Amino acid sequence: MAVQPEGTPCWADAMFTDVEGAKTFYGEVLGWTFGEASTEFGNYTEAYANGKAAAAVVPPMPGQEGQSQWCLYFAAQDAAAIARKIRDNGGEVLMEPMQVAEFGTMCLARDPGGVVFGVWQSGTHEGFDTSMGQHGAYTWAEVFTREPEKSDAFFPAVFGYRAKQMQDDAVDFRIFDLGDQSVLGRMKMTEDFPPTVPPYINVYFGVSDCDDAVSKATQLGGTLRFGPMDTPFGRFAALSDPQGANFSVIDTSTTAGEFPQTTDVS
Template identity: 35%
Template sequence: MPTRDSAPLGAPCWVDLQTSGVDRAAAFYDAMFGWTHETSGEEYGGYVMFFKDAKPVAGMMPGEPGNPYVDVWTTYLATADADATAKAVADSGGQVMMEPMTVPAAGRMAMFMDPSGGVVGAWQPAEHKGFGVMGEHGAPAWFELVSKNYDAALPFYRDVFGWNLESLSDTDEFRYTTGKFDDNVLAGIFDASTAMPAEVPSHWQMFVQVDNTDDAVAKLVELGGTVLRDPWDSEHGRMANVADPNGAQFMIVGPSAAG
């Protein structure tokens, strides 16, 4: 996918990380993916912007003391009206975790919990349009809700964010639905009700594109990251589940080992 100026409404448009170690995380992601970073002033809470080839790809902020929601990547979906989205969330069985707020000049944001327990953000862009590039080495490539209540998640994202849902698989062994936006499939919902331990909640995860998954995993380990699941081949590429040195999880995806 080429560079882009904006995201389709309802589609993933941004990710950011709440981290327990800003300096450690910044050094890791810069070395891991060739990112560079800039830190904003105090009026923005020390928010960090990551860039890949001078295009924005992700953000980061220090975790607040006492907040258990730390060392977690959050996915944001594009909206034209954060306040209207917040009302739709409440009307559709979700929970408004953070009321819409304005980030001066950049845009307007809010945080929600969907009916399956997944935490997701909404972003109404002003000057900050979101990702400047996707699907290239070192850039976000895919976003997925790993859901413990698949049947509740599907209508929520359809009704609140306008997803055009397409079932990829609907068997007892594997249920997966994708969200299509302007003819592009940009996100998925996986039925994890039987695939994850009961104590693991629904959650969004991001996938970062790499040229070679095994090489990327080896580099991650050298940089102090952790491999949570060794690389495996799928019909969508070779993947690995990993964590940065502070414990924030994400996925790596590259070409399959067979080519």
């Protein structure tokens, strides 16, 4: 797999108090299998879709117990340089760039509106080894924030994105592009979101049948938040797993409707 251009989503992981429960849930819903826990790296455990690296789960470090949430990592050529850009543009570096053996260098940060994300400078681990849209594979992600103007200024400044705004009075939605590829969405959180829900990045995983994935998720203790709904991009649904981590599933082979009009706002 070639190293992704800087700013491309390249990896996702989540901390779970009950890692075995998370493995059972995502194994059933997304078809993931799991490698051996790496005791040297806090029992970090990779998940595989059709034998290819798809994501990872890990127990929390002592003192870090709390709400489970998926963390999306963006590719960086130089994690230290990106950390400086994060600070220069009003963000906060939560964990300084740290080399993880030969695998690469990671950094955790928060944008000015409170959205937590990761940065990954690859070594031997280049990130997702799956193909977008395949069952269990990372497929898309969206920044959910109550302060869209902060994210809209921050992410293009740090990663060089071009932006286009969806022409829809019902939602405030923006798409960030790298070159000719759309890599990230940004959605303004409405009053439908309880005040206790912090801003976050919602990660989409591909499934072969959205309704079947929703049925499995809810039977296993997950919560359906929205959908299933047909869109020009695929049939998708928003869920929370039994430990509270938000994510979405999408069947990109089932599409309906016309693609929305957008306006370049770069």
